[in-house]
Amino acid sequence: MGELATEKHVQYILSVEKKKDDFQSVVMEHLRMNGAYWGLTALDILGKLDTVDADEVVSWVMSCQHESGGFSGNVGHDPHILYTLSAVQVLALFDKLDVLDVDKVTNYVVGLQNEDGSFSGDIWGEVDSRFSYIAILCLSLLHQLDKINVEKAVNFVVSCKNMDGGFGCTPGGESHSGQIFCCVGALALTGSLHHVDKDLLGWWLCERQVKSGGLNGRPEKLPDVCYSWWVLSSLIMIDRVHWISKEKLIKFILDCQDTENGGISDRPDDAVDVYHTYFGIAGLSLLEYPSLKPIDPAYALPVDVVNRIRLGKRHAI
Amino acid sequence: MAENTDVQAKATDLLSQFEQILQSDPLIDEIGFVHPSQFVKLNEELGSSKSASSEITGNENSEFWLQHHKLGISTQILHPLYIAARNTFMAATRKYRSSCNQDDQTMAGNSLCGLSNSLNIVESDVMKHSRALLLLSCDFGTAWNSRKFILSKKQNLSLYLDELLLSKLVLSFFPKSEQAWSHRRWVIKLLVEKGYSVEEILKKESELVERIAEMSKMNYRAWNHRRWLVSYMSREQALYELNETRKWAALHVADNCCFHYRRRLMLKILAESSCAEINSGLTLGIYQVWKEELDWDEMLIKRYIGREALWIHRRFLSVCWMRHFATDNKIFNQEGGIKLDIPFFIENELNLVNSCSFLSNEDFEDFQTQATCSGAYLLWLIKNCPNLKVDDKLRTYNLNTLLKKVCPERYPLWDSLIDSIESSD
Numbered sequence: 001m002g003e004l005a006t007e008k009h010v011q012y013i014l015s016v017e018k019k020k021d022d023f024q025s026v027v028m029e030h031l032r033m034n035g036a037y038w039g040l041t042a043l044d045i046l047g048k049l050d051t052v053d054a055d056e057v058v059s060w061v062m063s064c065q066h067e068s069g070g071f072s073g074n075v076g077h078d079p080h081i082l083y084t085l086s087a088v089q090v091l092a093l094f095d096k097l098d099v100l101d102v103d104k105v106t107n108y109v110v111g112l113q114n115e116d117g118s119f120s121g122d123i124w125g126e127v128d129s130r131f132s133y134i135a136i137l138c139l140s141l142l143h144q145l146d147k148i149n150v151e152k153a154v155n156f157v158v159s160c161k162n163m164d165g166g167f168g169c170t171p172g173g174e175s176h177s178g179q180i181f182c183c184v185g186a187l188a189l190t191g192s193l194h195h196v197d198k199d200l201l202g203w204w205l206c207e208r209q210v211k212s213g214g215l216n217g218r219p220e221k222l223p224d225v226c227y228s229w230w231v232l233s234s235l236i237m238i239d240r241v242h243w244i245s246k247e248k249l250i251k252f253i254l255d256c257q258d259t260e261n262g263g264i265s266d267r268p269d270d271a272v273d274v275y276h277t278y279f280g281i282a283g284l285s286l287l288e289y290p291s292l293k294p295i296d297p298a299y300a301l302p303v304d305v306v307n308r309i310r311l312g313k314r315h316a317i
Numbered sequence: 318m319a320e321n322t323d324v325q326a327k328a329t330d331l332l333s334q335f336e337q338i339l340q341s342d343p344l345i346d347e348i349g350f351v352h353p354s355q356f357v358k359l360n361e362e363l364g365s366s367k368s369a370s371s372e373i374t375g376n377e378n379s380e381f382w383l384q385h386h387k388l389g390i391s392t393q394i395l396h397p398l399y400i401a402a403r404n405t406f407m408a409a410t411r412k413y414r415s416s417c418n419q420d421d422q423t424m425a426g427n428s429l430c431g432l433s434n435s436l437n438i439v440e441s442d443v444m445k446h447s448r449a450l451l452l453l454s455c456d457f458g459t460a461w462n463s464r465k466f467i468l469s470k471k472q473n474l475s476l477y478l479d480e481l482l483l484s485k486l487v488l489s490f491f492p493k494s495e496q497a498w499s500h501r502r503w504v505i506k507l508l509v510e511k512g513y514s515v516e517e518i519l520k521k522e523s524e525l526v527e528r529i530a531e532m533s534k535m536n537y538r539a540w541n542h543r544r545w546l547v548s549y550m551s552r553e554q555a556l557y558e559l560n561e562t563r564k565w566a567a568l569h570v571a572d573n574c575c576f577h578y579r580r581r582l583m584l585k586i587l588a589e590s591s592c593a594e595i596n597s598g599l600t601l602g603i604y605q606v607w608k609e610e611l612d613w614d615e616m617l618i619k620r621y622i623g624r625e626a627l628w629i630h631r632r633f634l635s636v637c638w639m640r641h642f643a644t645d646n647k648i649f650n651q652e653g654g655i656k657l658d659i660p661f662f663i664e665n666e667l668n669l670v671n672s673c674s675f676l677s678n679e680d681f682e683d684f685q686t687q688a689t690c691s692g693a694y695l696l697w698l699i700k701n702c703p704n705l706k707v708d709d710k711l712r713t714y715n716l717n718t719l720l721k722k723v724c725p726e727r728y729p730l731w732d733s734l735i736d737s738i739e740s741s742d
Contacts, residue, residue, distance in 0.1 A: 023395040029403075030457050076407055078459040122458075124465055126499045163633055172584075173541055174577040199700070199737060206730045207625075207693075211682075219625045220571040221535060243730045 012262025032074040037086035038278035069108030085134040106144040117152025133182035165200030177217040181230040188298040202240030213248025228283030233297035328401035351389035406446035413439045455491035492533035540574035552589035573626040623686030639702040688723040
């Protein structure tokens with residue numbers, strides 16, 4: 001089995017940001033805020049967050065904030081809850097949450113809660129259980145969870161549960177590992193995991209491991225490195241991670257590395273991208289791979305960052 | 318510097334060519350990014366040598382290709398074209414928003430709500446440029462939003478229907494585009510509010526999803542869209558859809574999305590058949606629906622070896638059967654020739670599992686999967702049906718040995734589950 005090509009991955013992540021000379025790199029610019037979160041969290045897990053200029057990142061993040069309090073995926077784009085969470089997470093990585101007008105961000109998120117407890121992604125009203133997780137996590141990071149109706153929020157998430165123990169994007173939606181992560185995460189953050197049938201959900205998640213050791217997101221799908229995060233973190237949150245083979249999963253993730261130029265792909269020998277690089281590294285961190293910072297499965301941030309926020313400690317820079 | 322301006326001018330020119338093509342043929346129903354060398358091939362296939370721009374602008378080049386309402390864009394020009402589309406759109410939408418604000422101010426206190434002429438022009442610019450941009454970058458949320466913003470001020474049904482066409486065109490090339498599906502739902506809600514025929518919408522959306530599901534397998538968003546529409550259906554429409562998708566499902570037995578859709582339809586039908594109706598025997602249909610699905614699924618399981626989606630479907634069907642229909646009561650154990658008693662049902666399921674769990678040494682992987690799925694199915698049934706008494710017959714079945722033999726890698730799972738079942742006895 002190969003080893004994690006740490007240095008190559010750091011170089012790869014740093015290079016992604018600079019690359020703007022082809023269609024593939026510019027066409028993703030509308031979600032640059034998500035990209036920043038993926039890349040920077042991966043760097044932090046690798047212990048290399050200090051290779052980037054924190055002030056530069058923070059000022060760019062803040063330039064994406066709107067009057068409404070929400071953040072957009074890039075300068076000049078419309079705000080959305082997806083990017084608002086990424087912005088808050090990036091600031092948390094750098095211990096810069098104090099630059100935020102907390103009430104303003106809180107009001108934006110609170111304003112997106114609907115009567116049934118669900119959350120819309122933005123003013124245009126699309127509802128998704130992912131947005132529930134995002135809202136709950138975002139407010140948890142800001143110590144403002146009491147500003148929404150948590151009970152209703154939890155009830156909505158629970159209403160997305162299926163007979164197979166999994167969760168979908170809305171009530172009645174097909175179970176999907178990504179949605180399951182969000183729903184389980186939302187329930188974990190609100191202390192409501194008793195709503196999960198742990199054996200049943202653990203069973204469904206365990207069946208996602210295929211022969212190669214990789215995890216898929218739904219029945220009959222090919223394995224994909226990103227599910228190393230979605231499935232694994234869910235299994236950890238419901239205490240069923242011993243049901244899968246960790247060794248085989250580690251091997252699968254390491255096989256997806258580009259050991260020459262850095263980066264991790266969805267499956268062995270595919271093209272790498274920053275999204276899969278982050279989820280591969282985060283998955284390895286959950287699997288306690290040596291010399292990686294541990295990551296929190298519900299907050300999707302390094303454990304030391306979460307502890308700092310929870311304890312309200314402030315580090316001098 | 319001069320070179321830079323040249324590049325920009327060329328990009329702007331590409332964008333206007335692109336927008337002209339889109340305007341010239343409102344019936345374009347498919348779009349794709351194509352390497353220019355493929356244009357020649359495409360032309361040969363069609364016995365024609367015209368590129369789109371030669372038709373439109375009279376220039377012979379290979380940047381766009383248009384035939385039979387199919388539009389190809391050369392991969393060589395994507396980068397400059399995208400940059401031009403994005404810059405032009407962003408400038409237009411900024412201008413539009415500031416004009417709107419000004420208009421709001423001048424309109425203040427005026428009950429007449431109309432748009433000034435200049436605003437009309439900017440508005441149509443936003444619509445034109447956002448369309449071009451979305452065909453290049455399907456999840457550019459701000460562009461979809463700008464269209465919603467403009468549409469939400471209009472009462473024109475045909476404009477809404479145009480949006481469905483645009484979303485459909487985007488989906489022809491980006492079948493997983495979250496924003497394109499979401500935009501569709503936003504428009505459909507408006508159409509329904511304005512009294513547009515739900516029946517018409519259901520028909521068109523089902524056709525669209527089926528077409529997209531054909532080219533993009535196990536497409537979660539496509540099927541989720543169709544599943545979302547179930548809430549608009551009557552019991553009869555749900556029954557119709559259930560029948561309509563049977564053939565497709567049988568041809569795509571690995572597509573769990575389609576089977577999930579069928580499960581939603583069945584639950585809809587079940588919910589619409591109230592308890593009173595079930596008790597009075599008026600809805601014989603619901604038993605038949607379930608029985609037919611169980612038989613059909615069994616037939617597929619035997620025909621297509623080792624298909625996980627078929628077994629997952631069976632888990633659902635059987636648990637619902639046990640929860641809603643099966644009975645110990647000998648008096649009502651038959652409904653229209655359908656046996657409802659538990660022992661009969663279990664006997665059948667055990668026979669199925671038996672016939673699927675046989676393994677010889679030289680068997681292929683599919684048979685191993687089939688054996689694993691069948692053992693896991695029986696375990697699932699025992700775990701999820703409290704009214705199913707784990708009698709001696711099931712006990713001697715020795716699931717434990719079967720599962721550990723055919724799927725040793727899930728040893729910890731089988732161990733925990735069987736332990737928990739035994740301790741709950």
